[in-house]
Amino acid sequence: MKRNIVQVVGATAALALALTGCGGSSGSGSGDKLTVWMMPSSLTKEMSDELNAEFEKQTGAKVDYQIQQWAGIQEKLNAALVSKTPPDVVELGNTQNAAFSSQGVLKDVTADVASLNGPQWNSALKDTGAFEGKQYGVPFYAGSRVLVYNKEMFQKAGITNPPTSRQALLEDMAKLRNANASDTNFQALYLPGQNWYLLSSLIWDEGGDLATGSGKTIKSTLDSPQAKAGLEAYKQLQAASGTKGSLDTDEAHPQQSDIFGLGHTAMMYASANDLQPLYKAHPELKDGNKLSAFPLPSKNAGKISPAFLGGSNLALPAKSAKSDLAKKYISLLNSEKYQIKLGNAEWVPGSLQDTTKLTVGDFAQAVQLTSATGKSAPSSPKWAQIEAGQNPLKDMLTAYLTGKKSLNDATSEANTALQKALQG
Numbered sequence: 001m002k003r004n005i006v007q008v009v010g011a012t013a014a015l016a017l018a019l020t021g022c023g024g025s026s027g028s029g030s031g032d033k034l035t036v037w038m039m040p041s042s043l044t045k046e047m048s049d050e051l052n053a054e055f056e057k058q059t060g061a062k063v064d065y066q067i068q069q070w071a072g073i074q075e076k077l078n079a080a081l082v083s084k085t086p087p088d089v090v091e092l093g094n095t096q097n098a099a100f101s102s103q104g105v106l107k108d109v110t111a112d113v114a115s116l117n118g119p120q121w122n123s124a125l126k127d128t129g130a131f132e133g134k135q136y137g138v139p140f141y142a143g144s145r146v147l148v149y150n151k152e153m154f155q156k157a158g159i160t161n162p163p164t165s166r167q168a169l170l171e172d173m174a175k176l177r178n179a180n181a182s183d184t185n186f187q188a189l190y191l192p193g194q195n196w197y198l199l200s201s202l203i204w205d206e207g208g209d210l211a212t213g214s215g216k217t218i219k220s221t222l223d224s225p226q227a228k229a230g231l232e233a234y235k236q237l238q239a240a241s242g243t244k245g246s247l248d249t250d251e252a253h254p255q256q257s258d259i260f261g262l263g264h265t266a267m268m269y270a271s272a273n274d275l276q277p278l279y280k281a282h283p284e285l286k287d288g289n290k291l292s293a294f295p296l297p298s299k300n301a302g303k304i305s306p307a308f309l310g311g312s313n314l315a316l317p318a319k320s321a322k323s324d325l326a327k328k329y330i331s332l333l334n335s336e337k338y339q340i341k342l343g344n345a346e347w348v349p350g351s352l353q354d355t356t357k358l359t360v361g362d363f364a365q366a367v368q369l370t371s372a373t374g375k376s377a378p379s380s381p382k383w384a385q386i387e388a389g390q391n392p393l394k395d396m397l398t399a400y401l402t403g404k405k406s407l408n409d410a411t412s413e414a415n416t417a418l419q420k421a422l423q424g
Helices: 013-018 045-059 073-082 097-102 123-128 151-156 166-179 196-205 225-241 256-260 272-281 323-333 336-344 362-369 383-388 392-401 407-423
Strands: 033-038 062-067 089-093 138-143 146-150 187-190 265-270 291-294 310-315
Touching (some): 073 089, 097 310, 146 362, 151 166, 166 187, 187 225, 187 256, 265 272
Parallel strands (some): 033 062
Antiparallel strands (some): 146 265, 146 291
């Protein structure tokens, strides 16, 4: 799930004074109040009401449940986490976790992994909460990207089942373009030049990675043979798609859901964040007979390409006096009951290994198929800034796709830029 994270800046006294409703008296049990900061859309009101009521019944403690906004959350967290009365549980974008871990403002929960439902944690999401061998974040949920497609267009092209290999996907795109040759605006797949989420999936499918190691030992690997093969695969998919997307923009500029909604596009590589505005603008597409989805297939037939899992973790501020109570809250939220609810809401649950217990539609089913093999961003305190700023992966894509740089030059320059950014 793409987060708009701004650069980490120092907390200001004025902002710290403006924070209200943060932690109260120490201890746990009856009469206590637990302050929880959650982001919008993570839990429905029905889910949060049920969770908080159950927690209050179990512990006797009241929950001060505060909805925060992504815009400005970095600065607000900077101030809150160093204050004397921080919130007791906070939701963090999983690309933020390493930065706060490195600053020493989060509690080390390594010894509590088992009691926090650790055996059920998604392994890729667990890594986003780890830093230098210790655990500072608990997997909450993630969004994943899959290929959403127009059923009618597939039927018109004679495609009865989604492709199960990269080669089959290429062949199906050719069928789609042939079947819609009279539509000059048609594109089998909307794929602008800077969709680094799809590129990452292709690199992982080739056996490569964006970077290896973590913290001080992290090393960029964009110049590896596997990364080069992933970049070549991206170029091949784009050429076969007939996309009208610009080579120097990403899937959010313009919003790909707006392009897809015009009715000339058979597929888009999308997350739940893309479907929400699509359904709002075109409610008729919410009919289960209109759209379906499948994971990006691997180059190896019968397998799927690892998808980027971007989402949220739960963490305990180091200065909170209510760690024991906060751990109970996180343990309840990570229980099977609430993780199933998250999965049925089209998220990848952070703590649910058996996804067969979910009852979901086509899109959510495709998303859950990616949960076992999905991967996350490099574990670096700098990644949030890289993702939101001058992302070397985007520059590499545009340089190679436009022909301004050779494959070797594009990957070498991007590798150097990424390594420099990771080292700060």
